[in-house]
Amino acid sequence: EVQLVQSGGGLVQPGGSLRLxxxxxxxxxxxxxxxxxxxxxxxxxxxxxxxxxxxTEKYYAASVKGRFAISRDxxxxxxxxxxxxxxxxDTAVYYCARHLLVGATLYNGMDVWGQGTTVIVSS
Amino acid sequence: SYELTQTPSVSVSPGQTAKIICSGxxxxxxxxxxxxxxxxxxxxxxxxxxxxxxxxxxxxxxASSSGTTATLTISGVRAEDEADYHCQSADSRGAWVFGGxxxxxxx
Numbered sequence: 001e002v003q004l005v006q007s008g009g010g011l012v013q014p015g016g017s018l019r020l021x022x023x024x025x026x027x028x029x030x031x032x033x034x035x036x037x038x039x040x041x042x043x044x045x046x047x048x049x050x051x052x053x054x055x056t057e058k059y060y061a062a063s064v065k066g067r068f069a070i071s072r073d074x075x076x077x078x079x080x081x082x083x084x085x086x087x088x089x090d091t092a093v094y095y096c097a098r099h100l101l102v103g104a105t106l107y108n109g110m111d112v113w114g115q116g117t118t119v120i121v122s123s
Numbered sequence: 124s125y126e127l128t129q130t131p132s133v134s135v136s137p138g139q140t141a142k143i144i145c146s147g148x149x150x151x152x153x154x155x156x157x158x159x160x161x162x163x164x165x166x167x168x169x170x171x172x173x174x175x176x177x178x179x180x181x182x183x184x185x186a187s188s189s190g191t192t193a194t195l196t197i198s199g200v201r202a203e204d205e206a207d208y209h210c211q212s213a214d215s216r217g218a219w220v221f222g223g224x225x226x227x228x229x230x
Contacts, residue, residue: 046221047211059218061218100171107172108154108213109168110156111168111171116165
């Protein structure tokens with residue numbers, strides 16, 4: 001079964017750090033561009049960061065750039081999001097997601113999502 | 124920053140057709156994607172590449188894009204289609220962006 005299983009998250013004080021993990025199974029992880037998306041309570045989806053298949057290129061939303069770091073370990077089929085200098089406004093459900101690959105064509109849309117993990121930043 | 128605009132809510136009766144609109148100035152140059160998200164669940168990809176359906180997505184879901192507007196059409200709406208629908212695209216610099224979401228209510 002193709003799936004992404006997330007771990008990490010929880011309650012952290014403003015200025016603190018957290019690391020999210022996303023373990024892939026059922027597909028060739030190293031073939032896929034991967035993304036982190038977040039959703040604040042009662043709000044829409046927000047792209048946070050994504051990473052090229054080989055990890056050589058990484059892209060960040062302006063709201064997290066300089067504070068969050070995306071990485072991947074293709075040997076362990078795992079995606080990571082290191083979150084530092086956390087703010088109250090980072091409170092959200094965080095999803096990892098796989099970019100759609102149809103044949104040799106990579107799309108910007110995401111066809112497999114993790115179950116989501118909650119991050120709460122509060123004093 | 125680039126934004127995609129969606130109508131916050133749409134209401135239809137079962138069996139009717141629902142149209143959900145997404146607008147953004149860069150849509151003519153980038154594909155639009157559509158997701159369905161039910162309460163407390165992760166989103167599901169409904170449409171990619173403006174109008175393509177992944178396998179497993181019912182044929183009653185279709186989409187099109189023209190100029191700066193993309194449209195998701197749900198034909199023969201069912202109660203189970205009640206959900207939030209999100210459009211997604213990218214800006215000219217490759218930053219991914221989502222619309223604010225549209226809540227579909229089945230009356």
